[in-house]
Amino acid sequence: MTTKDRYDVVIIGAGPGGLAAAIAARQNGAEDVLVIERDKELGGILQQCIHNGFGLETFQQDLPGPSYAQRFIDQALDHGVEFLLDTMVLDISSQRRIFATGKHSGIVDLTARSVVLSMGCRERTRAQIRIPGMRPAGVYTAGTAQRWVNVEGFMPGSRYVILGSGDIGMIMARRLTLEGAHVERVLEVMPYLTGLTRNYVQCLMDFDIPLQLSHTVKRIIGHKRVEAVETVRVDERWNPIPGSEEIIPCDTMLLSVGLIPENELSRQAGVLIDPLTGGPFVDDSFQTNIPGIFAAGNVVHVYDLVDWVSEAGRLAGISAARFAAQVRRKENRLVPLLAGENVRYVVPHRMDRETLAETPVRLQLRVRQPIESPVWVEVRNRTNLIARKGELYARPGEIITLEIPTTAYDEVQKADELTLAVVKR
Amino acid sequence: MKAYDVIVIGGGIVGCMTARFLSRYRLNILLIDKAADIGTGASAANSAIVHAGYDPEPGTLKAKMNVLGNAMWDTLSGELGFEYDRRGDYVVAIGPEELDTLDKLLEQGRRNGVPGMHVILADEMRSREPNINPLVSGALWAPTGGICDPFMATVAAAENAVANGVTVLLETEFQDFIFDGARIVGVRTNVGDFGCRWAVNAAGLYADQVMHKAGVRPEFKITPRRGEYAVLDRAELEVNNVLFPVPSERGKGILVTATLHGNAMVGPNSQIVDDAEDSAVTNDGMAEIWEGAQKLIPSLTPRLAIAVFAGLRAHGNAPCLTPGVSHNHDFIIETPREAPGLVNIGGIESPGLTSAPAIALHVIEMLREAGEKLEEKPDWNPIRPPRPHFRKLPREEQMKLIKADPRFGRVICRCEMVTEGEIIAEIHAPIPARNYDAIKRRTWLGTGRCLGSFDMPRVVEILAEELGIAPEEVTKKGPGSEFLTRKTKAWEA
Numbered sequence: 001m002t003t004k005d006r007y008d009v010v011i012i013g014a015g016p017g018g019l020a021a022a023i024a025a026r027q028n029g030a031e032d033v034l035v036i037e038r039d040k041e042l043g044g045i046l047q048q049c050i051h052n053g054f055g056l057e058t059f060q061q062d063l064p065g066p067s068y069a070q071r072f073i074d075q076a077l078d079h080g081v082e083f084l085l086d087t088m089v090l091d092i093s094s095q096r097r098i099f100a101t102g103k104h105s106g107i108v109d110l111t112a113r114s115v116v117l118s119m120g121c122r123e124r125t126r127a128q129i130r131i132p133g134m135r136p137a138g139v140y141t142a143g144t145a146q147r148w149v150n151v152e153g154f155m156p157g158s159r160y161v162i163l164g165s166g167d168i169g170m171i172m173a174r175r176l177t178l179e180g181a182h183v184e185r186v187l188e189v190m191p192y193l194t195g196l197t198r199n200y201v202q203c204l205m206d207f208d209i210p211l212q213l214s215h216t217v218k219r220i221i222g223h224k225r226v227e228a229v230e231t232v233r234v235d236e237r238w239n240p241i242p243g244s245e246e247i248i249p250c251d252t253m254l255l256s257v258g259l260i261p262e263n264e265l266s267r268q269a270g271v272l273i274d275p276l277t278g279g280p281f282v283d284d285s286f287q288t289n290i291p292g293i294f295a296a297g298n299v300v301h302v303y304d305l306v307d308w309v310s311e312a313g314r315l316a317g318i319s320a321a322r323f324a325a326q327v328r329r330k331e332n333r334l335v336p337l338l339a340g341e342n343v344r345y346v347v348p349h350r351m352d353r354e355t356l357a358e359t360p361v362r363l364q365l366r367v368r369q370p371i372e373s374p375v376w377v378e379v380r381n382r383t384n385l386i387a388r389k390g391e392l393y394a395r396p397g398e399i400i401t402l403e404i405p406t407t408a409y410d411e412v413q414k415a416d417e418l419t420l421a422v423v424k425r
Numbered sequence: 426m427k428a429y430d431v432i433v434i435g436g437g438i439v440g441c442m443t444a445r446f447l448s449r450y451r452l453n454i455l456l457i458d459k460a461a462d463i464g465t466g467a468s469a470a471n472s473a474i475v476h477a478g479y480d481p482e483p484g485t486l487k488a489k490m491n492v493l494g495n496a497m498w499d500t501l502s503g504e505l506g507f508e509y510d511r512r513g514d515y516v517v518a519i520g521p522e523e524l525d526t527l528d529k530l531l532e533q534g535r536r537n538g539v540p541g542m543h544v545i546l547a548d549e550m551r552s553r554e555p556n557i558n559p560l561v562s563g564a565l566w567a568p569t570g571g572i573c574d575p576f577m578a579t580v581a582a583a584e585n586a587v588a589n590g591v592t593v594l595l596e597t598e599f600q601d602f603i604f605d606g607a608r609i610v611g612v613r614t615n616v617g618d619f620g621c622r623w624a625v626n627a628a629g630l631y632a633d634q635v636m637h638k639a640g641v642r643p644e645f646k647i648t649p650r651r652g653e654y655a656v657l658d659r660a661e662l663e664v665n666n667v668l669f670p671v672p673s674e675r676g677k678g679i680l681v682t683a684t685l686h687g688n689a690m691v692g693p694n695s696q697i698v699d700d701a702e703d704s705a706v707t708n709d710g711m712a713e714i715w716e717g718a719q720k721l722i723p724s725l726t727p728r729l730a731i732a733v734f735a736g737l738r739a740h741g742n743a744p745c746l747t748p749g750v751s752h753n754h755d756f757i758i759e760t761p762r763e764a765p766g767l768v769n770i771g772g773i774e775s776p777g778l779t780s781a782p783a784i785a786l787h788v789i790e791m792l793r794e795a796g797e798k799l800e801e802k803p804d805w806n807p808i809r810p811p812r813p814h815f816r817k818l819p820r821e822e823q824m825k826l827i828k829a830d831p832r833f834g835r836v837i838c839r840c841e842m843v844t845e846g847e848i849i850a851e852i853h854a855p856i857p858a859r860n861y862d863a864i865k866r867r868t869w870l871g872t873g874r875c876l877g878s879f880d881m882p883r884v885v886e887i888l889a890e891e892l893g894i895a896p897e898e899v900t901k902k903g904p905g906s907e908f909l910t911r912k913t914k915a916w917e918a
Binding site: 086107122132141152 | 834907908914
């Protein structure tokens, strides 16, 4: 459960971007920071990346994903960041009202002075639907397989063909081999590697896993479970070259064909998306086109190293804290105007204390009950009288106007609220 | 040997509707299906359209069942609690040369008894479907056409049957009939023999094999015709109508249709295949359906596709029995004299979904004619209450649901917004959804942009927990389609 219904900074997603943003926001003056995470644990996809290669820039150390995440989790907890786990944000408005639900958190409905979007990215699956053939069990994205193997402890198959030379695919090729599975080959439709060279060397070459460039899957074979895939060589325009087909028996096909920023929520909030990156248009403070909504990490564009995601999160967190402070200052300048004795309502409902530095503030009100004798119309800060005006009578059908003069400036600065009353003279 | 009054062979829409309508009477009924769920054949892969009935040739059983069946869907969806929308359909003529066909179809529809049809002008069509091909020359409007959720229509019929006493056995494959002389007195299956007084052949793509076992219509043959479809991304393009091209010799043609799940859909083509399980999608097939779809809506492109699938039509070769009508692919709904005890249904291709409830009533009529007393049960309940779909509820209803059961607060499929509460409800429903695809058909989980890569491990976990089985035993669509092969080495430590 959340402790408040209004936060300085709310961060969507507790991956590396979100965690860094949360820490930076607290370090830069945000009083309350809440991170909402849909998974049951903090750290995002880092928790299933048990291989090393993380933190070389940030910590000058070669860490596995969970260790890299833990450093940020510890810092965030030290800084008093609040977390909501196993909770899915269903909707964010452009006014930064957030609606989320979770099995344990129930219904969450709160407002943020600023928001950092850090939902990360998801695996591309479009390639999957372009592959003709049957729809048996055994076709997974590399990330889904990674979750099964590294987090849940299950092997999704024993003989694999991996389509796509993205980093997760190559890392999974090694991981599955270490688990005793057989990776027949990695296929890449492009004539070049799409992941990092270091992963090619450490994950494929070192384990004698063949990489076939300019190759793709032509057909998936198998009714219930994958039984084989038919591969084919392609020309430079991705057209299959007849006669180059090969049937490779396997029980699993993994897809590692790229990542795309995940921005369904951003769109709901009215955030404009760059069709090229798939992520929001941002300025140098990582603010989107919607004031007070920031975005950081793979939700903006897909990074090659997690260190840069953390750095982007840090910058967005600083910006979000500053924005929240401005909103808070503005909120603090507003004094509520309350309907007191025999007053039904007052308009405006709130006034900016600073207005009186320049001009008087005109209030309009209606009474509850008629008084057919002379009355005082009064504004008070608790018992202190701030402004008063006489009327011969007060009737619900007639609006009464009252001005707070500029001379009341000092008294209004001290007030938490102002109360209107209409009383018999 | 356990004995029943009626055994229905096949749990597609026809079998399930037949069981549901028969459950009204004092009969002991068994429904069997070889798959791990009901409705996994043609009922799970079709256009989801409740056809108006202008398409079948007048005088055929197809035409009669279509129009009778169509009229039943409003009541049916109300009683059984599945989604159905009688939003009408269009046959769209492109270019002046196709206009004549509209008049022919209009006349054919009138002869079949389709109410309310008329031809609308090109401008009217453009205003009703702004994305339509600008070369549109007119359209036939059939207000009684509709779209339905065919998965839940089948499930709901079966669930209502079960609620009224019908027994459903899955993974139970028909092998042969048991005879007493010529009379059928039972059914032999992979799990044992069952006695019966009536056996209903509702085996869909396998109806020919089943009737041949009874020695009926040896010349009848089902030629599976594969139809490929593409489902479009909901966010990318809105199509709110059901649009057919003018039909050709090869059938109703490639259509563009709205679905009740919110995604537009294009297809199907029509290819003859040998194997009744060959629902593979092909490159050529995809090219064909996009070309067909673009004829109606030129802005449609394969880029919009979010999923592709193929279904198989049970295309038969039964001649129409009405004198003077030459049509060789009619429905078969009969109680053949040579095999007493058999209710024989075959060749139920499109409009089979639409016709299913009328076929069920026809079966009841035939049983009555054959001397069955068919006493009504006083406690027969035609109502099957729907289960909530979180995504489709207004915010206040969602909040109520979460308050009543927090599992509705846990979203498992983020693209389609399907919650743990919904999944668990399906796993424990009267016809339990015991595998991933069964849950997918009922909740639309895993059909969004990520194609299930987010929800899959979570659903496997839920299925394992709720069914009390190991995660390695959880399947996509029954035995042999397990997701996982074994535990990792970490478990040994």
